[in-house]
Amino acid sequence: MNTTSTLHSRSCLLLGDERSAVSSEVLELSADEQQQLVAGARDLAPVRGLTHGFYKYPARFSPAFARAAISAFTQPGDLVVDNHMGGGTTLVEALALGRRVIGVDISALAEFVATVKTTLLDEDDLERLSAWAARAAKCINIHKASAKLTDYAELGYYKHLDHASRWRIRKGIEQTLHSVQRVGCERLEAFGRCVILRTAQWALDGRKAPPTICEFRERLLYYAGKMIAGAREFSVAVRNCGGSSDLRILNRSAAGLEHEPLLRAAGVPRLVLTSPPYPGIHVLYHRWQVGGGRESPVPFIIANKLDGAGSSYYTMGDRNYPKLKTYFDKIRASMASVAAVADRRTVVVQMVAFSDPTWQLPRYLEAMEKAGFVEAYLRTLRSQGDGRLWRTVPGRRWYSDQRGETPGSQEVVLLHKKR
Ligand SMILES: C[S@@+](CC[C@H](N)C(=O)[O-])C[C@H]1O[C@@H](n2cnc3c(N)ncnc32)[C@H](O)[C@@H]1O
Numbered sequence: 001m002n003t004t005s006t007l008h009s010r011s012c013l014l015l016g017d018e019r020s021a022v023s024s025e026v027l028e029l030s031a032d033e034q035q036q037l038v039a040g041a042r043d044l045a046p047v048r049g050l051t052h053g054f055y056k057y058p059a060r061f062s063p064a065f066a067r068a069a070i071s072a073f074t075q076p077g078d079l080v081v082d083n084h085m086g087g088g089t090t091l092v093e094a095l096a097l098g099r100r101v102i103g104v105d106i107s108a109l110a111e112f113v114a115t116v117k118t119t120l121l122d123e124d125d126l127e128r129l130s131a132w133a134a135r136a137a138k139c140i141n142i143h144k145a146s147a148k149l150t151d152y153a154e155l156g157y158y159k160h161l162d163h164a165s166r167w168r169i170r171k172g173i174e175q176t177l178h179s180v181q182r183v184g185c186e187r188l189e190a191f192g193r194c195v196i197l198r199t200a201q202w203a204l205d206g207r208k209a210p211p212t213i214c215e216f217r218e219r220l221l222y223y224a225g226k227m228i229a230g231a232r233e234f235s236v237a238v239r240n241c242g243g244s245s246d247l248r249i250l251n252r253s254a255a256g257l258e259h260e261p262l263l264r265a266a267g268v269p270r271l272v273l274t275s276p277p278y279p280g281i282h283v284l285y286h287r288w289q290v291g292g293g294r295e296s297p298v299p300f301i302i303a304n305k306l307d308g309a310g311s312s313y314y315t316m317g318d319r320n321y322p323k324l325k326t327y328f329d330k331i332r333a334s335m336a337s338v339a340a341v342a343d344r345r346t347v348v349v350q351m352v353a354f355s356d357p358t359w360q361l362p363r364y365l366e367a368m369e370k371a372g373f374v375e376a377y378l379r380t381l382r383s384q385g386d387g388r389l390w391r392t393v394p395g396r397r398w399y400s401d402q403r404g405e406t407p408g409s410q411e412v413v414l415l416h417k418k419r
Contacts, residue, residue: 023374024374024375024376024377025374025375025376025377025417026376026377026378026379026382027347027376027377027378027379027415027417029072029378029379031380033068033071033072034072034378034379034380034381035380036068036071036072037065037068037069037072037378037389037413038378038380038381038389039064039068040062040064040065040066040067040068040069041062041065041068041351041389041391041413042391043062043064043065044062044393045062045064047060047062047063049063049230049233050063050092050093050096050230050233050234050237051092051116051117051118051227051230051231051233051234052089052092052117052230053198053226053227053230054087054113054116054117054194054198054227054230055087055113055117055194055197055198055201056198056201056205057086057087057088057089057110057113057285058086058283058284058285059086059275059277059278059283059285059353060086060087060089061089061275061351062089063089063092063093065351065413066089066090066092066093066094066273067093067097069271069273069349070090070093070094070097070099070271070273071097073270073271073347073349074094074097074099074270074271075270076097076098076099076241076242077098077099077100078099078100078269078270078271079099079100079101079102079266079267079268079269079270080094080099080100080101080102080269080270080271080272080273081101081102081103081104081263081269081271081272081273081274081338081341082101082102082103082104082272082273082274083104083254083257083272083274083276083334083337083338084104084105084254084274084275084276084277084334085103085104085105085110085114085249085274086105086107086110086114086275086285087110087113087114087117088103088110088113088114088115088117088118088249090103090273090274091103091114091117091118091247091249092117092118092234094273095118095234095237095238095241095245095246095247096234096237096238096241097241098238098241098242100246100247100266101246101247101248102247102248102249102250102262102263102266102269103247103248103249103250104249104250104252104254104257105250105251106251106252106253106254106308106313106314107251107285107286107308107314108251108300108303108305108306108307108308109285109286109299109300109303109305109307110251110285111249111250111251111305112190112193112194112303112304112305113194113197113303114249115190115249116190116191116193116194117194117234118234118245118247118249119187119190119191119231120234120235120238120239120244120245121187121188121191121231121232121235122235123232125187125188125191126228126231126232128183128185128188129188129191129192129224129228129231130224130225130228132179132180132183132188132192133192133195133220133221133224133225133228134221135179136175136176136179136180136192136195136196136220136224137217137220137221139175139176139178139179140171140172140175140176140213140216140217140220141175142168142171142172142213144175146170146171146174146175146178147174147178148174149174149177149301152300152301156297157297157298157300157301157307158170158298158301159294159295159296159297160290160291160294160295160296161290161296161298163291165209165210165291166204166210166290166291168210168212168213168216169200169203169204169210169211169213169216171213172203172213172216172217172220173196173200173298173301173302176192176196176199176220177193177196177301177302179192180192180193180196191227191231193302193303193304194227194303195220195223195224195227196220196302197299197302197303198223198227199216199219199220199223200298200299200302201288201299202219202223203215203216203219204288204290204296204298205288205289205290206288206289207290207291207292208291208292210290248262248263248266250262253334254334254337254338255330255333255334255336255337256333256337257334257337257338257340257341258337258340258341263341264341268341268342268343268345268346269341269342269346270345270346270347271346271347271348271349272338272342272346272347272348272349273349273350274348274349274350274351275350275351275352276316276331276334276350276352277314277315277316277327278352278353278354278355279319279324279327279328279331279352279354279355279360279363279364280319280324280327280354280355280356280360281319281353281354281355282311282315282319283315284311285311285314285315286299286300286307286308286311286313286314287299287311312326315327316330316331317329317330319355323363324360324363328363328364328366328367331364331367331368331371332367332368332370332371335348335367335368335371335372335373336370336371336372338371339371339372339373339418342418343418344417344418346417346418347376347415347416347417348373348414348415348416348417349413349414349415350413350414350416351411351412351413352364352411352412352414353410353411353412354410354412357410357412361412364414365414368414368416369419372418372419373416373417373418373419374416374417374418374419375414375415375416376415376416376417377415378415388412388413388414389412389413389415390410390411390412390413391410391411391412391413392410393410393411
């Protein structure tokens with residue numbers, strides 16, 4: 001028996017009685033749609049296509065999963081909401097399928113990435129960006145001075161960047177940022193910043209030793225080319241669905257969302273597709289780990305954004321807090337706001353991982369119930385294991401603090417409808 005099926009039967013043992021006591025629903029989907037959703041959720045192919053490669057957002061979900069869920073539960077023109085949008089996977093797929101979409105995230109970095117990934121650019125824009133990338137690559141020169149961003153330096157955002165092994169990359173970042181500020185148009189500047197962000201992420205995040213400045217320059221050109229092609233593919237896909245993209249991005253907490261006038265004006269979402277921060281699992285959404293584990297806020301400098309707070313701000317509370325009380329309170333608040341804008345036809349689809357599903361999954365389901373939802377199932381999976389859609393991501397390592405028997409490399413797709 002593999003770990004997944006062990007987990008299934010364990011959850012089943014734990015939840016079997018509860019499940020029969022609590023009401024649940026079976027979602028009416030065709031066999032084909034169910035099969036697509038299962039395949040999408042278990043998709044392990046590298047993330048590619050459209051604008052998905054613009055940034056490696058931590059704990060992002062697969063575009064194939066987002067596409068399958070949007071296709072199964074919505075029609076063109078319907079409203080899709082992602083209340084913890086991260087890097088905007090849901091937004092990109094929803095727009096490429098002709099849906100209206102609203103994305104929400106507490107992180108200004110998520111807002112930046114999701115905005116760039118969903119900006120429509122025309123051929124003239126893309127040509128200007130190509131020309132900028134060539135200029136930016138040429139302007140990288142470690143023998144020339146670079147202008148330090150003094151506001152950010154004073155606020156401590158330069159932490160760990162002046163190290164003997166990293167100052168060259170720091171200079172490359174400053175010089176290319178200086179060059180993109182002269183591109184003369186806000187959305188093209190944002191795109192250029194995102195090219196620098198992706199290149200710097202490759203050069204610094206999770207690396208003990210950074211690459212050479214020549215490699216940095218080559219990568220900048222490589223990512224610029226890939227991203228320009230991705231932006232073209234995205235813009236064509238959106239235009240093929242009818243022209244404009246109907247999109248709103250909000251940088252705020254999901255709790256209290258029902259009071260946002262623009263959400264109320266947009267109507268009732270047919271689908272809420274999201275993955276919230278994971279309980280008990282430490283994911284660094286707002287920092288890169290440079291030089292083998294030192295936390296750096298440099299992505300905020302590149303995005304020209306300010307960081308909100310410490311890591312617990314982005315993860316719904318400190319993972320050391322007993323029984324993750326803050327986490328479950330916040331999930332409940334976030335999902336209660338979703339319930340307030342949903343109706344009986346809205347389907348909520350979430351991808352969640354747990355550091356210890358044996359007690360965290362029931363707590364999560366309890367929070368959903370208290371928020372006003374009832375769990376739903378796919379007919380094809382109803383009789384298998386605990387009836388839920390699990391997926392395993394081999395080789396994935398979460399910093400799992402509350403050590404359970406199961407590694408955080410297992411994720412579950414939870415389906416809910418408003419009670
Ligand atoms: C697992 S990530 C989402 C990844 C996303 N599905 C993707 O494909 O990129 C969870 C996100 O929830 C955000 N978040 C945390 N607390 C939040 C809150 N109270 N309201 C809205 N977003 C929040 C984090 O900033 C993070 O970006």
